[in-house]
Amino acid sequence: MAHIHLEDGAFTPFWIIVWSLIAAGLIGAILLVIRRHKVPPRLIAIAAMCASVGFAVFQVEIPTPIGPVHMNFTPLIGILVGPGLGGLVVLVINMFSAAIGHGGWGMIGANTLVNIMEVSLAYYSFRFFKMKLRRGNYWSGFSATAIALTASALFVVLIVAVSEIQGSQLTKEEMISNLLVLAALNTAAGVIEGVVTGYVVSFLGRVRPDLLERHVRRTAQESVPAVAMEAT
Amino acid sequence: MSRRAYSKHIPDFRYVTYLAEGGTSAIHRANPWTKLALLALVVGLVTVLMDPYLLLVLLCLTVVFYAVARLPLGLLLGWWTLPVFFVLSLSVIFIFTEPGDRLAGLDISGFRIAVTDNGLVLTVNLLMRALAVVTFSLAVFMTTRYNHIVHIAYRSMPRTLASIFLLSYRFMYETSDEFSNILDAMNSRSGSLARGVTRQSKIYAGIFGLAFVHAFERAETISKAMEARGFSGDLPISDRVPRPTAGGYMAVGLGLAALAFAVYSRYFDTGLSGW
Numbered sequence: 001m002a003h004i005h006l007e008d009g010a011f012t013p014f015w016i017i018v019w020s021l022i023a024a025g026l027i028g029a030i031l032l033v034i035r036r037h038k039v040p041p042r043l044i045a046i047a048a049m050c051a052s053v054g055f056a057v058f059q060v061e062i063p064t065p066i067g068p069v070h071m072n073f074t075p076l077i078g079i080l081v082g083p084g085l086g087g088l089v090v091l092v093i094n095m096f097s098a099a100i101g102h103g104g105w106g107m108i109g110a111n112t113l114v115n116i117m118e119v120s121l122a123y124y125s126f127r128f129f130k131m132k133l134r135r136g137n138y139w140s141g142f143s144a145t146a147i148a149l150t151a152s153a154l155f156v157v158l159i160v161a162v163s164e165i166q167g168s169q170l171t172k173e174e175m176i177s178n179l180l181v182l183a184a185l186n187t188a189a190g191v192i193e194g195v196v197t198g199y200v201v202s203f204l205g206r207v208r209p210d211l212l213e214r215h216v217r218r219t220a221q222e223s224v225p226a227v228a229m230e231a232t
Numbered sequence: 233m234s235r236r237a238y239s240k241h242i243p244d245f246r247y248v249t250y251l252a253e254g255g256t257s258a259i260h261r262a263n264p265w266t267k268l269a270l271l272a273l274v275v276g277l278v279t280v281l282m283d284p285y286l287l288l289v290l291l292c293l294t295v296v297f298y299a300v301a302r303l304p305l306g307l308l309l310g311w312w313t314l315p316v317f318f319v320l321s322l323s324v325i326f327i328f329t330e331p332g333d334r335l336a337g338l339d340i341s342g343f344r345i346a347v348t349d350n351g352l353v354l355t356v357n358l359l360m361r362a363l364a365v366v367t368f369s370l371a372v373f374m375t376t377r378y379n380h381i382v383h384i385a386y387r388s389m390p391r392t393l394a395s396i397f398l399l400s401y402r403f404m405y406e407t408s409d410e411f412s413n414i415l416d417a418m419n420s421r422s423g424s425l426a427r428g429v430t431r432q433s434k435i436y437a438g439i440f441g442l443a444f445v446h447a448f449e450r451a452e453t454i455s456k457a458m459e460a461r462g463f464s465g466d467l468p469i470s471d472r473v474p475r476p477t478a479g480g481y482m483a484v485g486l487g488l489a490a491l492a493f494a495v496y497s498r499y500f501d502t503g504l505s506g507w
Contacts, residue, residue, distance in 0.1 A: 007318050009278040009361025013495075016279060031390050039392065041463045042455035048399030049407075049447035049454075055400070056407040057440055059242045060415065073440065080444065092397050096404075099373050100243045101315040101366035105275045165323075167282060167354050169331050178325040199437030200444070208445050 006111060006160075008104030015163035020109030023091075026116060030087045047085045050077050051092040058093075058102070075145040076197050078119030079126045080204075080211060086119030087112075110159055114152050122148035126201075130212075137212065141201030142194045149190025153183040241313035243370065246405050251303060251374045259301035259371065264380040264473050266480030267372045273487035274368045278361040280494045284353060287360040294367040301375045311370065315362040323358050327351040379471035386469055398467050403450070410446060414439050 011019075057073050074093075078086040091112050098105045126144035129135045135143070157179040161172055168175065204211055252260075259267070274294065281287055299305060332350030373381075381401070386394045418435070476484070 006322065007315055007358065007362035008275050008365040009358060010322065011279075013276075013279050027393070031392055034392055040455070041458040042452065044392065044395050045399060045451035045455040045458065046448060048396045049403060049451040050444075051396060051400035052403045052407045053443050053447040055404065056411050057443065059408070060411060060436075060439075071440070076440075076444070080448075088393060088396055091393070092400055095397065096400075099369050101311065101362070101369070102318070104362065104365055105271070105369065106279055160322075165326065165354070165358075167357055168326060169350060170326070170329060174329060178329055181325060182321065196433050196437050196440070199434050200441040203437055203441035204444065207441070208448065211445075211448055 006104060006107040006156075007101075008106045010104070010107065010160075010165055011110070011163045012166045016106045016109070019113060019159065019163070020106075023109035023112045023116075026113070027087060027091055030084050033084060034088075043085060046081060047089050048092075050081055050085075051089045051096075054089060054093045055096045058097070071193050071196060073193075073197065073200075074115050074118040075122030075148040075193075076141070076200060078122035078148065079141065079144060079197075079201065081119075083116070083120040083123050086123065087116045090115035090119060110163075114155055114159070117155055118148045118152045121151055136202070137205035138198040138202040142198030145194035145197040146191055149193060150187045153186040153190065156186075157183050241310050241317075243307075243311050245408060248370070248374050249378055249405075252376055253378065255302065255375055257300065257302045257375070259297065260375045262375070263476040263480045264376045264384060266476045266484060267376060268384060269476075269484045270487055271365075271368055271372050273484070273491055275365055276491045277487075277494060278364050280491065280498055282357070282498065284357055284360070286494075287357055287364070291360045291364040291367070294364045294371070298367050298371040301371050303371060303374050308367065308370065312363055312366065315366045316359060319355070319358045319362050323355040327355050330354055377471075379469075380473050383469055383471060383473045386467070395467055399454070406450075407443070407447070411439075411443060414442070 054073055054077055058070055060070070072093075074086075074090055077089050081089060091108070094103060094108050094111050094115065097103050098108055103111045122144045125147045126140050129140035129143050130137075157176060160179055161176045164172070164175065170178070201212065274290070277290055278287065281290065295305075295308075298308060327347050328345050328351060330348050330351030332348035334346040335349055335352065337346035378401075382398055385397050385401075389397060418439070
């Protein structure tokens, strides 16, 4: 699992409110941009299907030598639908996940912030590797995923270090050094997810290249917002 | 109703919905808004309460709630694996590093690690918090009809987000079945046997890639159907949720009082025994 999903009760009420408000602000901004550009039903359907598949994919156990692993594919969702719709998709996935204990209800804000960072970083780094560095689908997908999941693992460390685990008597420095070990493990899991995502992206590039090219083509029209381009 | 879950520790949404639609317990008949409010209160209580005994009482109450709904307790134990895994993945290091009295230790080539009492209490508290919320959350979803969840989602979310949520909820079953079919086909050909990282990754990448391709194709078909029917941003809702009953208001009122008392004792009067 390439994510540290926080369960209910890990943070104090103050930090739950803080992270929830920041996430609500981001989601609100995404919804405003989408509403302003009159998002067509096609994009709503695509986002819904991605949430549905993202949640179903998570339920599949991949056997590995170190035990079964679950994938989240948030970076892949970012690569496919972009950071705007991707933000809404991860929020919906987090709501479904909270219902079954994969992250807490009170932690939806913090977890969504982490996931929004993943979809955004994956989307922009995939475009960078594909367009600027002229890498193939596999390496672009692998690198984008590895970067996004490494950054998100460090972001989780930052969130936990700032909020602190309630009931813990460790100092911030001690907590960070503890969490860095976890971040390293999650980064290793992120590399596994990167390998699988790389293969998925190269598979998509063979059977439905239009799904990847829709976003890559946007580099020629940098001035147009991502959601507006989606709406066209 | 047969279950087609991929793993023992993740709830099967189809089975969850089956129990919600077919159950006749008192919890099934309770108002969905009341159950949702109680879920929010449980989340609030696990966040505010610090005493392990009170957290244990709360966990027991959620299990009783689950049992009163006549839901399968054996399955619940399997479904607890996921939150336990998440809590342990975060707190496993804290067990050894939290300051406190050493309970047990181990020497590994001159390097000593020890479990401390505070580390153990912290981990147990986090576990009880997570399990209490998961148990109650599952009980709410396994006793609330699909149409009622749809109505609540539509009433409580912005329109675009509600549309995405409801559409993905509707197609969750179809997507899950599609995955089951592919995995069954793969397993019937001994595809689950480990054959090296590269081969394994490619097999699963093909499955996941196919799922995303199907998802996009299905989305295109659905959007055409939605446009043909003059979709204006509103998804039709066939069922309404009535207002909570007097008993429901009373249950929520009691929960609110408990939460208010817990907040007061934690932040304003720490001398209150047990709270």
